[in-house]
Amino acid sequence: MLVIRPIEQRDFPTLKQIAIESGHGFTSLPVNDELLQNKIDQSLASFASRPAGKGECLYFFVAEDSDTGEVLGTTALEAAVGLSSPFYTYLLGKQVHSSPRLGIYNVVDTLTLTNDFTGVSELCTLFLREQARKGLNGRLLSKCRFLFLAEFSELFDDRVMAEMRGVSDEQGKSPFWNWLQEHFFSMDFPTVDYLTGIGQKGFIADLMPKYPIYVNLLSKEARAVIGKPHDKTRPAVRLLEEEGFTCRGYVDIFDAGPSVECDLRQIRTVRNSRQLKVHVGEPVDSGTHLISNTRFDDFRALIGDLAVNEEKAQAVITEEVARLLKVEDGDTVRVVEMNR
Incomplete structure (x- = not known):
């Protein structure tokens, strides 16, 4: 993993x-x-x-x-x-060169240094x-x-x-x-x-x-x-x-x-992610999620199986996932469901 x-x-x-x-x-x-x-x-x-x-x-x-x-x-x-x-x-833009008197109207693409x-x-x-x-x-x-x-x-x-x-x-x-x-x-x-x-x-x-x-x-x-x-x-x-x-x-x-x-x-992913409390156990009816801990200097993230207990706002994860994320029961993780 x-x-x-x-x-x-x-x-x-x-x-x-x-x-x-x-x-x-x-x-x-x-x-x-x-x-x-x-x-x-x-x-x-x-x-x-x-x-x-x-x-x-x-x-x-x-x-x-x-x-x-x-x-x-x-x-x-x-x-x-x-x-x-x-x-x-470079920014792609347009310049217009036109002369109504001559009936000429040209639009030219440009690149401008910005x-x-x-x-x-x-x-x-x-x-x-x-x-x-x-x-x-x-x-x-x-x-x-x-x-x-x-x-x-x-x-x-x-x-x-x-x-x-x-x-x-x-x-x-x-x-x-x-x-x-x-x-x-x-x-x-x-x-x-x-x-x-x-x-x-x-x-x-x-x-x-x-x-x-x-x-x-x-x-x-x-x-x-x-x-x-x-x-x-x-x-x-x-x-x-x-x-x-x-x-x-x-x-x-x-x-x-x-x-x-x-x-x-x-x-x-920013918009759809949410924080949940960790419960280490056997996820039932789990789905594939992107999961991270919420630590700054010891940040960890992975893709793994997770079951959400909506009633308790819990993320149920395996012992292996918890170990790799450096979290335990009661800690907070940020999760988002993955679309394959």
Whole structure:
């Protein structure tokens, strides 16, 4: 059974391997020892001292196999992006060129560089290793964050977003970036992807076009991938769409992958989850649920069988589930029924 828990220092070797496996375009996990260690340190600091409100905190989780102890995935929450360094996105818009006297009316699509997500909370770093891509593991990795958001909503922005990886090939070549590189930059996509991942974003302000880009001037290949996710990212997009996330015209500045967003309180799992008291026993007429404890620094989440005693507002769970969640009779859990 996979169990979600906060990342620990002992996870560094596996985190580095996951960074390697994640490949090009996965900006939030650069293959850089110092930056990966910084992420662990930042998350440890965030969990060590619960803040009074939203700040630049990173809550980084791993999925651990309860039988083997092997870490099989990562997932994370950034409480607020863009506060200490710019968070850039392109916004798809329109420009109208018209001349009533000549009877001409043209609507042209544009891409405008923005910092519109400044201060917004971000879902990030979701990666499930190849050997674990089965059953409900992907749903657990994605949706566990919503139980944490629901339980500790005061630590996050009212608006939650996620950048989805855009189209690139096995060599890391992005059709969208190829056009930008030809006209404005002299760096290939893997290089800019890496620089962004390690926080060196100054080149964006220096070299990125300051004025709106007319989409019809881009190459056919570049236009074709605007707002399109990478094939390996499509399952993650579908899971977020099920939760109520939509793309409102924002795309990544390097590969043009879509950015999706939702109001925190409108996220389906946040809205439908509830707290129940624990009763350890044998669940009768149980159903599959996403379950978490309600602890901040010792957060645990998993998908397991649970029976609800509505009269007593109890969640009846097995001894194994209770042990993995680190709860006992009378403790509180947050639960939501899973749809397969």
